[in-house]
Amino acid sequence: MSRLEIGVVCLASLGGSGTVAVELAQELAARGHRVTVLAEARPPRLRDANVDFAQVVAPEHPLFAQPDALALAATLIARHRERPFDLVHLHYGVPHAVAAHLVREALGASGPALVLTLHGTDVTTFGADARYASVIAACLRSVDAITTPSAFLQRATQQAFDVAPVVVPNSVDPAIFRPDAAGRARVDEIFGGRRAGATLVHVSNFRPVKQTRALVPLMQHLTRSLRGGARLLLVGDGPERERVEADARAAGIGDALRFVAPADDPATLASWIAACDLFVLPSEIESFGLAALEALACGVPVLATRVGGLPEVVRDGATGMLVDALDALPAAAETVLRAPAGARTAMSIAAARDARERFSPGATTDAYEAVHRRALGAFRNPRSD
Ligand code: GMT
Secondary structure (H helix, E strand, O other), rough: OOOOOOEEEEEOOOOOOHHHHHHHHHHHHHOOOEEEEEOOOOOOOOOOOEEEEEEEEOOOOOOOOOOHHHHHHHHHHHHHHHHOHHHHEOOOOOHHHHHHHHHHHHHHHHEEEEEEOOHHHHHHOOOOOOHHHHHHHHHOOOEEEEEEEEEEHHHHHHHOOOOOOEEOOOOOOOOOOOHHHHHHHHHHHHHHOOOOEEEEEEEEOOOOHHHHHHHHHHHHHHHHHHOOOEEEEEEEOOOHHHHHHHHHHOOHHHHHHEEEEOOOOOOHHHHHHHOOOEEEEOOOOOOHHHHHHHHHHOOOEEEOOOOOHHHOOOOOOOEEEEEOHHHHHHHHHHHHOOOOOHHHHHHHHHHHHHHHHHHHHHHHHHHHHHHHHHHHHHOOOOOOO
């Protein structure tokens, strides 16, 4: 593909979608494209000096504390007039679909081709609200291609907005997220020397959709039932974090839990995860579950709810376990953690291999570049009907 001028738009603060956007920007730059990431703040994982960053700022007016669709559209249009984009790839639908629509209206055929990746709650929450769904659906008609990270979200998007996305699965870098025992000492240090028969780990933004409070009864059970007890490392921050901490104290297991701030450096995060025995993700809904994929790549089996796109990522019984209800978590965790050493090692090896084989960054970037080519073709040769 010839060298393109590409803008990648994301929300810096939300989590998985920002990570996916930054990984894509860095991969595209490595393939020779000139790439600019545009967001309200520099995304923590953006480290590649070959990728430019442009900040989207709110208008200087008391009514606009946060950058919104208008601010993003204004930034994209101004930047395009200075140095034209061939293509802009926006990640997360809200409010980016609105900004894409404004760019298309303002620039028309002289503007860039537009690709939008929907990630999760932009479909499952906003798509379920009729007031927002019709506006988002109208804006999505202005873009040249839409993608989703899972077949689950593809179906949900078709239903919510009556458009046909292409599935491009998220990926994980196996050079960073890999089995490695080097982080064990650091995890022991985080627990102040408190050892346990098993170490569980959870990584999220602690929003209600993650159902993190379900981790407390799980740990209450495991601290009693497992030989040597159990401990849980919780990585991240968000609205439910303090409630989880309070629930754990009230349940008398406060000491078995340790909270750490999200690590900006993915290698640090990977070293913590890889030092643990089981990754737990009890979400109410998850379009994909990037954090689960990162754990699998580290050779850590995943215990998760059987929701959304998680069954596309975790192979039930082979690379982890999926449960239909939160009260099934303790028994499933015991099944994995009490399995004979050989079976546990086999599951760990299968997890890392499956992540590497099915979710490689190269394959994902190839798939996105194919979408980019089709979007550019559709944009430059519009159908007249
Ligand atoms: O949709 C969200 O809740 C936010 C979004 C994000 O930016 O973290 O998460 C979604 O996108 C991730 C990357 O594609 C997926 O791994 C997450 O499963 C998905 N979250 C939900 O569906 C709740």
